[in-house]
Amino acid sequence: MFSRDNWKEIFETIQKNKLRTFLTGFSVALGIFIFVTLFGMGNGLNNTFMKFFGSDATNIFRIYPSQTTLPYGGYKAKRRIEFYNEDVEEIVKEFGPLIQYxxxxxxxxxxxxxxxxxxxxxxxxxxxxxxxxxxxxxxxxxxxxxxxxxxxxxxxxxxxxxxxxxxxxxxxxxxxxxxxxxxxxxxxxxxxxxxxxxxxxxxxxxxxxxxxxxxxxxxDQIVLGFNQAIGYNGAMKFDKKLNAFLRNKKTINPDDPRGVRIQNVAENLKENQQVASVLKIIISGIAFAVIISGVLGISNIMVFVIKERTKEIGIRKALGATPKMITGTILLESVFITTIFGFVGLILGIVVLNFINGKSLEEDYFITNPEINSGTAIFVTILLIVCGALAAFIPARKAARIKPIVALRDE
Amino acid sequence: MGSNSLHVLKGIDFSVEEGELVAIMGSSGSGKSTLLNILGMLDELDEGTYDLDGVPIKDLNETKAANYRNKFLGFVFQSFNLINYKSAMENVALPLYYQRVGRKERQEKALKYLEQVGLKEWAGHLPSELSGGQKQRVAIARALAAEPKVLLADEPTGALDSKTSYEVMDLIQKINDAGNTILIVTHEPDIADMCKRIVHLKDGVILEDKKVNQVRAAQYV
Structure with a gap:
């Protein structure tokens, strides 16, 4: 199957059927190109998202004092709570081992x-x-x-x-x-x-x-980095305890929605990661749909190509070609075309991603460092090659099996 | 392409010796093309036996049939059936490619047979650049290239004018003179007269099977 003669035969067929080769190749290259750019953009969007929310440390509590809304412990409502230097010392004294800084x-x-x-x-x-x-x-x-x-x-x-x-x-x-x-x-x-x-x-x-x-x-505010060893659940517990401690110390009603507020980045982080993963799922879904339509495009062209070649297949069979030789040649031809054009599309996509990478894209469209990891890119290219081969194989096998007399009659 | 069966041949019993030049004649629908297709293993027989060079041809799968066709048979069609994107030489070399003959030898042989049909200087031309008679001569060269036991021609002159037809027949006679067995399907009596034996078919049976005095085509060329 991999003899020089066989390749020569394939190159000749490709060379002498330029339009057909181009149409097949174009749909493959376009499919890969769209996938790579789309997926890269999606990653870029994700990068921006993570940059917005991910640039500060993730094990942080920001503690803000504010006005109370409920009277408590002999104090009226609307009392302004303030933090002092000694509050920091007391928090450290109380929660020392849980605090990193x-x-x-x-x-x-x-x-x-x-x-x-x-x-x-x-x-x-x-x-x-x-x-x-x-x-x-x-x-x-x-x-x-x-x-x-x-x-x-x-x-x-x-x-x-x-x-x-x-x-x-x-x-x-x-x-x-x-x-x-x-x-x-x-x-x-x-x-x-x-x-x-x-x-x-x-x-x-x-x-x-x-x-x-x-x-x-x-x-104004106390910023606290908790010990990461306590994990997400530990952080949530620490958050609650610290809140209670401060309310007790400042005599604030435990049910008061205001007075003291702890912004827990760990919680935000979880939400952000969820949003980011949903974003990723949507983009992957679109990209997958593009690949499917690419595969369908290739199949369509392959069916047409083989239909067009039925008579040729009949002639070749009359001259002594076995069905195996015919399917083998058509298969190799289609794999060759999809491979070459697949990588062309891949490289074009990567070039475009690198080319559009810039400040204006980042600021106007929230896309930072659009990229695609090489594993995904190569996997998708191989997937398309396999699908292209399969798309060619089924009609080719069918064509190779029909009687030469029927194939020869085809006009 | 209907799949309903139709009985075309209703009992054909004849044999062809090596070196014969046989014309199979009959009106359309007489079964002459079907007979040729069965002989060429392009179609299958439902009943009966067919021996070729002492080998019973039956229960063929596609691969086996392809190998037999390649080894035993050369085809010439009415519509030439050249591959339109291959040059004359490449067309002639194609059966040799399926015989796994080396590239160099293939080209040499193809040129040799093109020379035999008088088209050596047209070797690099595409079929679309050749006349009908030239195309048929390329097709004959292609049929000869595999050095088959039998040459099967289905209305080889059907698409040609009479002058060109005689040229092609002259070529076929010369090939037959060299010892090749040839079967020609035709409905033209003058073409049939240029063979050595005429088999008349009608409604799927042999009406007449006679040896004739061959008319040489060379005198008309």
């Missing part, structure tokens, strides 16, 4: 200037552990440390975009910037996978922020 957070907008340039940025008064919660990556210099918190230093860690905007390409490290009237020394520059907006942030010690605001000890 904990950091206060005080967010303030500020006008920031360096020399003649100035702009508005968000500043975050935080502790050293915030680096883990935000998955901040240091490009140069260092992050805030315990000494900075204790000494209330006027040090700032700025985002990559801040450096780009107001330092205009010069090195920010060691320079002094003005944050709402106070001079801060830049001790580090960071980047963040969360995108440009997260890189337009300035981190300063939360104690310094408290000093500036009249030496108070109030906190």
């Amino acid at each position: 904990i950091s206060p957070r005080i967010s303030r907008g500020a006008s920031v200037s360096y020399k003649n340039k100035s702009d508005n940025y968000g500043t975050e008064g935080v502790g050293p552990s915030m680096q883990f919660a935000e998955k901040t990556i240091m490009m140069k210099g260092r992050y805030l440390n315990a000494n900075d918190i204790r000494d209330r230093t006027k040090f700032a860690v700025i985002g990559r975009m801040v450096e780009k905007d107001i330092f205009e390409g010069t090195d920010a490290l060691g320079e002094y910037i003005d944050i709402s009237g106070s001079a801060f020394k830049v001790i580090g520059v960071f980047q963040d996978d969360g995108g440009d907006n997260e890189e337009r942030t300035i981190f300063i010690p939360y104690t310094t922020r408290q000093l500036i605001e009249g030496n108070n000890n109030k906190l």
Whole structure:
């Protein structure tokens, strides 16, 4: 079956039936091409989704105080709850082993200037552990440390975009910037996978922020990273216990929907993953439908091709071709065509995916890094080849079995 | 393509010796093409026996029939039945391909037989570039290429004018002179007269089986 003569025969047939070859090949290439681009886009959409929700650590509780809505323990409703530095210490004391890290957070907008340039940025008064919660990556210099918190230093860690905007390409490290009237020394520059907006942030010690605001000890928010070993269920239990602990401590009605709120990223994560997987199922379904229609297209063409060749098959049989030789040749021909064009479609699809990859696609269509893993791509190509072969085999076998006299009569 | 059966041949008993040139004649519907198709293993017989070169031809599966056709028989059809996307030489070489003859030898043999039918310089041409007579000569060369025991021709001159018909018959006579056994189905008496024996069929039975004095086609060419 794989002799040189056989291949020669096949190449001749292909060469001399260019339109037929092209039509078959085109439907194969188109099927693969659409599948690859569609699947790649789907993955891109998924990537964007995961990027939106997946850039921060996933083992996080964000604890917010707010106004109560129910009277409780002698207090009226509409009481403003506040967190203080000692709340953090007490949480650590109570739940120590469950906590991987904990950091206060005080967010303030500020006008920031360096020399003649100035702009508005968000500043975050935080502790050293915030680096883990935000998955901040240091490009140069260092992050805030315990000494900075204790000494209330006027040090700032700025985002990559801040450096780009107001330092205009010069090195920010060691320079002094003005944050709402106070001079801060830049001790580090960071980047963040969360995108440009997260890189337009300035981190300063939360104690310094408290000093500036009249030496108070109030906190906006407490960010807590739980020990991942406790798992999803452990996290949900911890969430409940922590909530009860804080309500008890701050004298808040346990049934009050407000007062204190714990945003549990673990819960969000589960929901997000569900949405992402549904997205994936839908895309896979569409892609699968494309492949099916591709296979049907090939089958259609194959049936037509073999119908067209019935007379030729009759002639070949009269000259002594066995049915096996005839099906073998037709099969090999169709596998050859589908393989070549299948890979052409595959490569075109991958080229297009790489070509359309870019910022505008990401921002306008929410597609990030459209891609297809090579396993899926090759599997689908092989599937199409097998289906193409099968589509050719069945009518070819039928044609090879009809009596030569019937085939010869075919006009 | 109906599958209802029809009795066409109703008792045919004849044998052909090696080297004979037999014309099978009869009006349309007399069963002459059916007889030829059975002899050519293109169709199957329902009853009776058929021996070819001492081999009983029966219960053939497609593969076996294909091998016998390839080894024993060469076909010439009224409508030539050349493969239209293959050159004259490739058409002639095709039965050799199915005999698993090597590529080089195939080409040499194909050229040899094309030369024999006077078409060597047309070897590279497609059938669409040849005249009817040339096509039939290519078909004859193809039938000869496999060096068959018997050459079966179904109305070989049916689609040709009389001058070209005589040229083709001249060729067939020369091939017969070289010792090949040939059976021709025809309904033209002048073509039949150029054979050595005429078998008349009517309604599926042999009406007449006689030896004749061969008229040489060369005198008309």
